[in-house]
Amino acid sequence: MVNVYDQANALESALRQSEEFKALESFYKAVNENEDSKKLFDEFREVQMELQLKQMQGEEMLDSDIERAQQTAQSVEEDENIKQLMEAEQKLSMLIQDLNRVIMKPIEELYKVNE
Protein backbone atom coordinates (compact mmCIF):
# COMPACT_ATOMS: atom_id res chain seq x y z
CA MET A 1 0.00 0.00 0.00
CA VAL A 2 1.15 3.50 -0.82
CA ASN A 3 1.98 5.51 2.28
CA VAL A 4 0.27 8.91 2.47
CA TYR A 5 3.22 10.48 4.28
CA ASP A 6 5.63 9.34 1.56
CA GLN A 7 3.34 10.96 -0.99
CA ALA A 8 3.06 14.13 1.06
CA ASN A 9 6.85 14.30 1.23
CA ALA A 10 7.08 13.80 -2.53
CA LEU A 11 4.62 16.66 -3.03
CA GLU A 12 6.56 18.83 -0.59
CA SER A 13 9.70 18.24 -2.60
CA ALA A 14 7.94 19.00 -5.91
CA LEU A 15 6.53 22.19 -4.43
CA ARG A 16 9.99 23.21 -3.26
CA GLN A 17 11.28 22.73 -6.81
CA SER A 18 8.35 24.48 -8.49
CA GLU A 19 8.78 27.73 -10.42
CA GLU A 20 6.24 29.35 -8.10
CA PHE A 21 8.19 28.56 -4.94
CA LYS A 22 11.56 29.44 -6.48
CA ALA A 23 10.17 32.81 -7.53
CA LEU A 24 8.89 33.49 -4.01
CA GLU A 25 12.25 32.50 -2.56
CA SER A 26 14.21 34.78 -4.84
CA PHE A 27 11.91 37.81 -4.43
CA TYR A 28 11.84 37.29 -0.69
CA LYS A 29 15.63 37.33 -0.69
CA ALA A 30 15.68 40.47 -2.85
CA VAL A 31 13.42 42.32 -0.41
CA ASN A 32 15.43 41.20 2.61
CA GLU A 33 18.72 42.17 1.02
CA ASN A 34 17.60 45.66 0.11
CA GLU A 35 17.57 47.92 3.15
CA ASP A 36 14.87 50.28 1.85
CA SER A 37 12.60 47.50 0.66
CA LYS A 38 13.02 45.55 3.89
CA LYS A 39 12.19 48.57 6.05
CA LEU A 40 9.16 49.43 3.95
CA PHE A 41 7.91 45.85 3.88
CA ASP A 42 8.23 45.52 7.67
CA GLU A 43 6.36 48.79 8.12
CA PHE A 44 3.64 47.72 5.70
CA ARG A 45 3.07 44.47 7.60
CA GLU A 46 3.10 46.29 10.92
CA VAL A 47 0.49 48.81 9.78
CA GLN A 48 -1.69 46.03 8.42
CA MET A 49 -1.49 44.07 11.66
CA GLU A 50 -2.28 47.13 13.76
CA LEU A 51 -5.36 47.94 11.69
CA GLN A 52 -6.54 44.33 11.78
CA LEU A 53 -6.19 44.31 15.55
CA LYS A 54 -8.14 47.56 15.84
CA GLN A 55 -10.89 46.14 13.65
CA MET A 56 -11.05 42.92 15.68
CA GLN A 57 -11.28 44.86 18.91
CA GLY A 58 -13.96 47.12 17.48
CA GLU A 59 -11.83 50.24 17.91
CA GLU A 60 -12.50 53.31 15.83
CA MET A 61 -10.28 54.00 12.80
CA LEU A 62 -8.78 57.45 12.97
CA ASP A 63 -8.21 59.54 9.86
CA SER A 64 -4.48 59.33 10.64
CA ASP A 65 -4.68 55.50 10.66
CA ILE A 66 -6.31 55.43 7.26
CA GLU A 67 -3.87 57.97 5.87
CA ARG A 68 -0.88 55.98 7.15
CA ALA A 69 -2.27 52.76 5.68
CA GLN A 70 -2.81 54.42 2.30
CA GLN A 71 0.67 55.92 2.33
CA THR A 72 2.46 52.65 3.09
CA ALA A 73 0.30 50.79 0.56
CA GLN A 74 1.28 53.32 -2.08
CA SER A 75 4.99 53.18 -1.21
CA VAL A 76 4.82 49.39 -1.42
CA GLU A 77 3.21 49.65 -4.86
CA GLU A 78 6.15 51.78 -6.00
CA ASP A 79 8.80 49.39 -4.66
CA GLU A 80 9.58 46.93 -7.46
CA ASN A 81 11.07 44.34 -5.06
CA ILE A 82 8.01 44.22 -2.82
CA LYS A 83 5.62 44.33 -5.74
CA GLN A 84 7.26 41.25 -7.22
CA LEU A 85 7.29 39.50 -3.86
CA MET A 86 3.59 40.11 -3.35
CA GLU A 87 2.79 38.87 -6.84
CA ALA A 88 4.87 35.74 -6.16
CA GLU A 89 3.03 35.19 -2.86
CA GLN A 90 -0.29 35.41 -4.62
CA LYS A 91 0.72 32.98 -7.38
CA LEU A 92 1.99 30.43 -4.88
CA SER A 93 -1.13 30.81 -2.79
CA MET A 94 -3.28 30.11 -5.86
CA LEU A 95 -1.19 27.03 -6.68
CA ILE A 96 -1.64 25.74 -3.12
CA GLN A 97 -5.40 26.28 -3.31
CA ASP A 98 -5.42 24.24 -6.54
CA LEU A 99 -3.38 21.45 -4.95
CA ASN A 100 -5.70 21.38 -1.93
CA ARG A 101 -8.67 21.06 -4.23
CA VAL A 102 -7.04 18.02 -5.87
CA ILE A 103 -6.11 16.35 -2.58
CA MET A 104 -9.52 16.89 -0.96
CA LYS A 105 -11.45 15.37 -3.89
CA PRO A 106 -12.14 12.00 -2.16
CA ILE A 107 -13.75 13.68 0.83
CA GLU A 108 -15.72 16.16 -1.23
CA GLU A 109 -17.06 13.34 -3.42
CA LEU A 110 -18.05 11.22 -0.44
CA TYR A 111 -20.16 13.95 1.12
CA LYS A 112 -21.67 14.98 -2.19
CA VAL A 113 -22.84 11.49 -3.21
CA ASN A 114 -24.84 10.99 -0.03
CA GLU A 115 -26.49 14.37 0.15
Added chain:
Amino acid sequence: MVNVYDQANALESALRQSEEFKALESFYKAVNENEDSKKLFDEFREVQMELQLKQMQGEEMLDSDIERAQQTAQSVEEDENIKQLMEAEQKLSMLIQDLNRVIMKPIEELYKVNE
Protein backbone atom coordinates in the same frame (compact mmCIF):
# COMPACT_ATOMS: atom_id res chain seq x y z
CA MET B 1 11.20 18.37 -13.38
CA VAL B 2 8.59 16.78 -11.18
CA ASN B 3 5.14 18.20 -11.75
CA VAL B 4 3.36 19.39 -8.59
CA TYR B 5 -0.05 18.42 -9.98
CA ASP B 6 1.14 14.86 -10.68
CA GLN B 7 2.35 14.65 -7.09
CA ALA B 8 -0.90 16.10 -5.77
CA ASN B 9 -2.81 13.46 -7.75
CA ALA B 10 -0.56 10.73 -6.34
CA LEU B 11 -1.27 11.99 -2.83
CA GLU B 12 -4.98 12.16 -3.56
CA SER B 13 -4.89 8.53 -4.63
CA ALA B 14 -2.91 7.48 -1.54
CA LEU B 15 -5.39 9.34 0.68
CA ARG B 16 -8.30 7.56 -1.03
CA GLN B 17 -6.64 4.22 -0.29
CA SER B 18 -5.70 5.09 3.30
CA GLU B 19 -7.24 3.25 6.27
CA GLU B 20 -8.48 6.59 7.58
CA PHE B 21 -10.46 7.41 4.44
CA LYS B 22 -11.79 3.87 4.03
CA ALA B 23 -13.04 3.96 7.62
CA LEU B 24 -14.81 7.26 7.02
CA GLU B 25 -16.37 5.90 3.84
CA SER B 26 -17.68 2.77 5.51
CA PHE B 27 -19.06 4.55 8.61
CA TYR B 28 -20.64 7.21 6.43
CA LYS B 29 -22.34 4.44 4.47
CA ALA B 30 -23.50 2.75 7.69
CA VAL B 31 -25.11 5.96 8.94
CA ASN B 32 -26.80 6.65 5.63
CA GLU B 33 -28.14 3.12 5.34
CA ASN B 34 -29.68 3.09 8.80
CA GLU B 35 -32.91 5.06 8.85
CA ASP B 36 -32.72 6.01 12.56
CA SER B 37 -29.05 7.00 12.43
CA LYS B 38 -29.56 9.02 9.26
CA LYS B 39 -32.50 10.93 10.70
CA LEU B 40 -30.66 11.63 13.94
CA PHE B 41 -27.47 12.70 12.15
CA ASP B 42 -29.38 15.08 9.87
CA GLU B 43 -31.15 16.56 12.88
CA PHE B 44 -27.88 16.94 14.78
CA ARG B 45 -26.29 18.84 11.89
CA GLU B 46 -29.39 20.99 11.47
CA VAL B 47 -29.42 21.96 15.16
CA GLN B 48 -25.72 22.77 15.06
CA MET B 49 -26.11 24.96 11.99
CA GLU B 50 -29.10 26.78 13.47
CA LEU B 51 -27.21 27.55 16.68
CA GLN B 52 -24.13 28.67 14.75
CA LEU B 53 -26.28 31.01 12.68
CA LYS B 54 -27.89 32.44 15.80
CA GLN B 55 -24.49 33.02 17.35
CA MET B 56 -23.16 34.70 14.21
CA GLN B 57 -26.18 36.97 14.04
CA GLY B 58 -25.85 37.80 17.73
CA GLU B 59 -29.29 36.38 18.54
CA GLU B 60 -30.10 35.26 22.05
CA MET B 61 -29.97 31.53 22.85
CA LEU B 62 -33.23 30.37 24.36
CA ASP B 63 -33.33 27.69 27.06
CA SER B 64 -35.24 25.56 24.59
CA ASP B 65 -32.42 25.92 22.03
CA ILE B 66 -29.82 24.77 24.52
CA GLU B 67 -32.00 21.91 25.68
CA ARG B 68 -32.59 20.73 22.12
CA ALA B 69 -28.86 20.91 21.37
CA GLN B 70 -28.03 18.88 24.46
CA GLN B 71 -30.67 16.31 23.66
CA THR B 72 -29.51 15.72 20.08
CA ALA B 73 -25.86 15.64 21.21
CA GLN B 74 -26.72 12.98 23.75
CA SER B 75 -28.75 10.90 21.28
CA VAL B 76 -25.83 11.09 18.84
CA GLU B 77 -23.48 9.85 21.58
CA GLU B 78 -25.73 6.83 22.05
CA ASP B 79 -25.90 5.96 18.36
CA GLU B 80 -23.00 3.61 17.65
CA ASN B 81 -23.05 4.33 13.88
CA ILE B 82 -22.79 8.10 14.29
CA LYS B 83 -20.25 7.80 17.08
CA GLN B 84 -17.98 5.77 14.82
CA LEU B 85 -18.52 8.18 11.93
CA MET B 86 -17.56 11.16 14.04
CA GLU B 87 -14.47 9.41 15.34
CA ALA B 88 -13.49 8.55 11.77
CA GLU B 89 -14.04 12.18 10.72
CA GLN B 90 -11.76 13.34 13.49
CA LYS B 91 -9.00 10.86 12.65
CA LEU B 92 -9.06 11.83 8.98
CA SER B 93 -9.05 15.50 9.86
CA MET B 94 -5.95 14.97 12.03
CA LEU B 95 -4.25 13.07 9.21
CA ILE B 96 -4.99 15.92 6.80
CA GLN B 97 -3.59 18.47 9.24
CA ASP B 98 -0.40 16.39 9.45
CA LEU B 99 -0.15 16.17 5.66
CA ASN B 100 -0.64 19.92 5.34
CA ARG B 101 2.14 20.53 7.83
CA VAL B 102 4.46 18.39 5.67
CA ILE B 103 3.51 20.07 2.41
CA MET B 104 3.79 23.61 3.78
CA LYS B 105 7.30 23.09 5.18
CA PRO B 106 9.13 24.96 2.39
CA ILE B 107 7.05 28.09 2.92
CA GLU B 108 7.23 27.94 6.70
CA GLU B 109 11.02 27.57 6.53
CA LEU B 110 11.42 30.45 4.12
CA TYR B 111 9.56 32.90 6.35
CA LYS B 112 11.24 31.64 9.51
CA VAL B 113 14.84 32.00 8.25
CA ASN B 114 14.37 35.64 7.41
CA GLU B 115 12.52 36.71 10.51
